[in-house]
Amino acid sequence: MLERTGVPVKEQLDRVQPPPGHEGPMAVIECFQEIPCNPCSEACTRGAIASFTDINNPPVLIREKCNGCGNCMFRCPGLAIFVIDESYSDTETLVKIPYEYLPLPEEGTPVTALDREGKPVGLARVIKVQQGKAMDRTAIIWLAVPKGLGMTVRSIQVGR
Numbered sequence: 288m289l290e291r292t293g294v295p296v297k298e299q300l301d302r303v304q305p306p307p308g309h310e311g312p313m314a315v316i317e318c319f320q321e322i323p324c325n326p327c328s329e330a331c332t333r334g335a336i337a338s339f340t341d342i343n344n345p346p347v348l349i350r351e352k353c354n355g356c357g358n359c360m361f362r363c364p365g366l367a368i369f370v371i372d373e374s375y376s377d378t379e380t381l382v383k384i385p386y387e388y389l390p391l392p393e394e395g396t397p398v399t400a401l402d403r404e405g406k407p408v409g410l411a412r413v414i415k416v417q418q419g420k421a422m423d424r425t426a427i428i429w430l431a432v433p434k435g436l437g438m439t440v441r442s443i444q445v446g447r
């Protein structure tokens with residue numbers, strides 16, 4: 288399925304989502320294929336992405352060490368890393384997504400939330416647009432999405 292559609296299956300996603308009841312932000316690494324790549328591990332100064340014994344292995348998150356800072360996100364050429372905080376509020380989940388399109392959304396505005404297949408799934412609020420020289424052209428968009436959509440929203444549509 289992943290090889291054919293580019294969309295991971297539920298069993299794969301279940302393995303990488305934050306454990307139920309987890310408080311605070313945590314990386315969700317949706318990188319399941321064997322490819323020669325490891326900048327995510329090198330970007331994490333907390334050692335929360337295990338050192339690669341074989342560069343072709345998929346990354347392994349050491350959950351206890353991850354604080355959801357997102358430093359690994361803009362270093363990932365596959366845009367495969369997200370951060371989720373289910374404890375953000377009673378009604379919303381915080382989802383940080385890597386974003387390389389223009390225009391960038393404006394903080395405080397609503398945008399259409401899209402799933403992994405690009406289908407609209409609801410509205411999201413743009414909390415923060417994180418950019419920096421070190422991030423090159425990859426912005427990190429912080430979104431507040433309705434509870435229950437944290438593992439669904441993976442992109443946005445701006446301005447329509």
Ligand code: SF4
Nearest residue numbers: 331353354356357359
């Ligand atoms: S979110 Fe931060 S702490 Fe977690 S794996 Fe990425 S760089 Fe490391």
Ligand code: SF4
Nearest residue numbers: 318324326327363365
């Ligand atoms: S940097 Fe991204 S694509 Fe490369 S191994 Fe890490 S998660 Fe996968």
